[in-house]
Amino acid sequence: MPHGVLAEMTAKSAKTAASAAPKVSDYYGCNVFGMETMKLLLPKETYRKVQDAIEKGERLDQDSANAVASAMKTWAIQKGATHYCHWFQPLTGATAEKHDSFIDPTGTGGVIETFTGQMLVQAEPDASSFPSGGLRATFEARGYTAWDPTSPAFILETAGGSTLCIPTCFISYTGHALDTKTPLLRSIEALNKAALGILSYFKSDAAKVFSTLGAEQEYFLIDREYYKARPDLLLCGRTLFGAASPKGQQLEDHYFGTIKDRVLAFMTDLESELYKLGVPLKTRHNEVAPHQYECAPVFEEANVAVDHNQLVMDAMRRVAERHGLAALIYEKPFAGVNGSGKHNNWSLGTDTGKNLLSPGATPQENLQFLIFLVSIIKAVRDHSLLLRASIASSGNDHRLGANEAPPAIMSVFLGEQLTKVLSDLEKGATTKSTDPMWIPFGIDKIPPVLKDNTDRNRTSPFAFTGNKFEFRAVGAAFNNAIPITTLNTIVAGQLVETKALIDAAMKGGKSFKEAATEVLRRLYKESKGACFEGNNYSEEWVKEAKKRGLPNEKTTPAALKGFDRKQSVELFDKLGVLTAEESHSRYHILLEKYAKDIDIEAKLVSEMATTLYVPAAVEYQGELAKVLEAQKAAGIKSPAQASLLREIAAKVEAVLEGAAELEAARAKADALGDVEDKAEAYCGSVKPYFEKIRAQVDALELLLPAASWPVPKYREMLFLM
Numbered sequence: 001m002p003h004g005v006l007a008e009m010t011a012k013s014a015k016t017a018a019s020a021a022p023k024v025s026d027y028y029g030c031n032v033f034g035m036e037t038m039k040l041l042l043p044k045e046t047y048r049k050v051q052d053a054i055e056k057g058e059r060l061d062q063d064s065a066n067a068v069a070s071a072m073k074t075w076a077i078q079k080g081a082t083h084y085c086h087w088f089q090p091l092t093g094a095t096a097e098k099h100d101s102f103i104d105p106t107g108t109g110g111v112i113e114t115f116t117g118q119m120l121v122q123a124e125p126d127a128s129s130f131p132s133g134g135l136r137a138t139f140e141a142r143g144y145t146a147w148d149p150t151s152p153a154f155i156l157e158t159a160g161g162s163t164l165c166i167p168t169c170f171i172s173y174t175g176h177a178l179d180t181k182t183p184l185l186r187s188i189e190a191l192n193k194a195a196l197g198i199l200s201y202f203k204s205d206a207a208k209v210f211s212t213l214g215a216e217q218e219y220f221l222i223d224r225e226y227y228k229a230r231p232d233l234l235l236c237g238r239t240l241f242g243a244a245s246p247k248g249q250q251l252e253d254h255y256f257g258t259i260k261d262r263v264l265a266f267m268t269d270l271e272s273e274l275y276k277l278g279v280p281l282k283t284r285h286n287e288v289a290p291h292q293y294e295c296a297p298v299f300e301e302a303n304v305a306v307d308h309n310q311l312v313m314d315a316m317r318r319v320a321e322r323h324g325l326a327a328l329i330y331e332k333p334f335a336g337v338n339g340s341g342k343h344n345n346w347s348l349g350t351d352t353g354k355n356l357l358s359p360g361a362t363p364q365e366n367l368q369f370l371i372f373l374v375s376i377i378k379a380v381r382d383h384s385l386l387l388r389a390s391i392a393s394s395g396n397d398h399r400l401g402a403n404e405a406p407p408a409i410m411s412v413f414l415g416e417q418l419t420k421v422l423s424d425l426e427k428g429a430t431t432k433s434t435d436p437m438w439i440p441f442g443i444d445k446i447p448p449v450l451k452d453n454t455d456r457n458r459t460s461p462f463a464f465t466g467n468k469f470e471f472r473a474v475g476a477a478f479n480n481a482i483p484i485t486t487l488n489t490i491v492a493g494q495l496v497e498t499k500a501l502i503d504a505a506m507k508g509g510k511s512f513k514e515a516a517t518e519v520l521r522r523l524y525k526e527s528k529g530a531c532f533e534g535n536n537y538s539e540e541w542v543k544e545a546k547k548r549g550l551p552n553e554k555t556t557p558a559a560l561k562g563f564d565r566k567q568s569v570e571l572f573d574k575l576g577v578l579t580a581e582e583s584h585s586r587y588h589i590l591l592e593k594y595a596k597d598i599d600i601e602a603k604l605v606s607e608m609a610t611t612l613y614v615p616a617a618v619e620y621q622g623e624l625a626k627v628l629e630a631q632k633a634a635g636i637k638s639p640a641q642a643s644l645l646r647e648i649a650a651k652v653e654a655v656l657e658g659a660a661e662l663e664a665a666r667a668k669a670d671a672l673g674d675v676e677d678k679a680e681a682y683c684g685s686v687k688p689y690f691e692k693i694r695a696q697v698d699a700l701e702l703l704l705p706a707a708s709w710p711v712p713k714y715r716e717m718l719f720l721m
Helices: 003-010 035-041 042-057 063-077 117-121 181-202 224-228 231-236 261-276 302-322 361-382 385-391 394-398 415-427 481-507 513-531 539-545 566-574 580-633 639-670 675-686 688-701 714-719
Strands: 080-087 100-101 103-105 111-113 143-147 155-159 161-172 209-223 279-284 292-297 327-328 344-349 461-464 468-471
Touching: 003 385, 035 042, 035 063, 035 100, 042 063, 042 143, 063 080, 063 117, 063 143, 080 327, 100 292, 117 143, 117 566, 155 261, 161 181, 161 279, 161 292, 181 302, 181 361, 181 481, 209 302, 209 481, 209 714, 224 231, 224 327, 231 394, 231 580, 261 279, 261 292, 292 302, 327 385, 344 481, 361 385, 361 415, 361 481, 385 566, 394 580, 415 513, 481 513, 481 566, 566 580, 580 639, 580 675, 580 688, 675 688
Parallel strands: 080 161
Antiparallel strands: 080 100, 103 111, 143 161, 155 161, 209 292, 209 327, 209 344, 279 292, 344 468, 461 468
8 A cells, every 4th residue: 555645544533523513302303204293284184194094004095195295395395305206125225216306397487396195105217127036027117116104204415415205115017016115014014913913812902013123233434545445345345355464353452442533423423414314323332343333223113213224324325435434334344353234123012112022010911922922933943044044145144153143043042031931831830939030920830931131142143132032143234124024924924823723722612821821832842942042153053953953054045045935935925925926036136136246256356366466466576586686696595585486476376277267167157047056156166266366365465565565455444544
C-alpha cells in the first residue's frame, strides 16, 4: 500500500457530532406514516377502517383508500418528498423500488401533485428481470405490487432527495408470490389461526396471535479507501485472499471494548436516521473480531421487524459512505476471525399483550406454555432440514460451525431446568422443589416450570432464552423473511397437529388436562432427540446427532433440498404459505444464486491471482535475480536469498497452474444445463480450488516486500481506521 495513501487514511478523524443533539423522543418516527400520524390526519371513520384492515385483514374500500392516499401525499410533500415508490422485496434478497413523481400535467403547461387510492394500493413494475424460478416465462413481464397496510409507509431521506416508500407485496400476473413478504404474511396468518386454536382451550380473550422478532445485526466497518482497493470486497463482499494479521482476535480485547470516535460518530448518525424511520435500535457495541460491531433493536411484530432490518442494512451502507467507511454485512468477510450473523430473537405474542413463551404464573398458563414449547421442539425435530435450508447460502457456509457460529446441525437448547421439567413430564413424575424460582403447576404428574432461568448456549442454533427462542444460525446478509416464514410455518403446522391429537384424546373420554398431558408426553418422546444442552462444536455431538438422525448438511446445495422435500412442499401448501410451484421456485432460485455466487468468486480468484499477485511477485523476482547476479559477480554467496527466489518462483507457478485448473473446472460447471447439477459442480469441483490458490498467494504475501503488495493487507483493514 503506498505510504502516502496509508498516512492519509490513518489521519482521518471522526465527524464532530452536534453539541446539543435533540432528544430521540422528540423526533422518533417523524418520517413514518404510522397510526399516530393517521389518527391526526384521517377522518375518524377512515382511521377505523384502516385499523380494521391492519388488525383484521379487512379490505379497504376505494373511498377510504383515496382518503389515506390524499393524507399521505400531503404529509409526504410537507416532508420534502417529490416522488413515491412501492417498496418491495423480490427474491434477490434485497429491496426494490421504482420512483414515480407526484406531478400530473394540467394540460395548460402546468402540473399538480396527485396521489390516488389506486396509486397507493397497486402498481405494476416490470417483473421480467426479477428471479421467478420458473413461475413465469420471460415474455410474461407483468407483475403487481400491492400495499401492505400492516407495515407503515415512510420517508427515505438521501442525498438525492426524499421519497415516500410504501411497503408492498410483489406477485406475478398469475398470482404467484415473487417476493419474500407475501409468504411471510401468509405464514403469520397460518400461525395466528393455529395458535388461536390452542388458546381456545384456555378461554383466552386474545383475538390475534403473531410472531415477534428482535434481530441482532452484526457487521464490519473498514476504511472506504481500503474497500475500494480490494476487488474481492467490492464484487463479492468477502476477501478471497489475505494472509492473517499477526494480531487478530486472540487477545479478546475488542469485544465490548471502548468504541472508537470515528465508529461512534457513524453509529450515532445511523441511529438518528433509523430513529426517524421508527426503527427501535436499543443496543450498540464492539463485537469479537477487530472492526466488527453489532446493533440490536427492541422486538416488534415480525413483518415490521423484517422490513426494519432491511432498512438497517441499507442505512448502514449509506451512512458508512458518508463517514468514509464501508459497512461489510457479508457472513465471512475475513478468514481467520469471526464472521457475522443475525441473531433472531423469536417469540409469540397476542393482541392482549401476552408472550406465549413466558412460563406464566398460573397452572393454566403453565400448561399453555408447555403445549407451545413442546410443539416448537417437535416442529424443529421434524423439519430440521427445512430449517437448515432457510439459512443456507454460500456466505453462511463459511461461518456455520467455525467456532463462532452454531453448526449446520439444527438442535434446540432449553437449559438444565426446563430439560428436567420435560424429562419428568416424559416419565410421569412430579418435580418437587422449594426453590422460589420454580412455579408450582398444581396438576398431578405435571412438573412445575421455571420462569426465565436458562443460560444462553451460544453454540446452539436455536436456544430458549427465558421467554423467546434465539435463532442464531441466520447469516448477517439474509433477508429475515425466509427463515422467519419457515419458522412460523413449521410451528403453525405442529400446533394444528397438536390440537388434533388433544381433540382426539378428549373424544376418547379424557379430560382436557389428561389429554394434553398424554399428548405432550408423546410429542416430547418423539422429538427430544432434537434437544442438546452441551457443546455443539464438539466432535462427540456430531457423532451423537448422526445417531439421532439429525441432518448435518454443511453445503448449501445439500441443505437447500429441504425446500424441495415432499414433506416441506406439502406443509407449505397445506397451510397456504407457498403453493407447490412457489416452493419449487424458491429451491431453484436459491440454487441458481449459489451457482452464480461461486461463479463470480471463481472468475475473480483467477483474475486477481493472475493480474495482481503474480505480476507483483514476478517483478520482485526480477529485482531479486538482479541482486543475486551482482552478488555472484562480486563473489558473494547468498544461499538464503537464492532459496527465497526459488520459493517465490515455485509459488508463482503453483498459482498459475491452479488458476488454469480453476478456469477449466468453472467452464465445465457453467456449461451444465440443470441447475441442481450446476450448483453441485460449483460446490464440489470449482470451490475447492479457491483455498488451493489462496494458500499460495497468501504465502507470497509474506515473502514480498510490504510496499510491493498490490492490495491492502488484513493488518491494515482490521486495525487502521
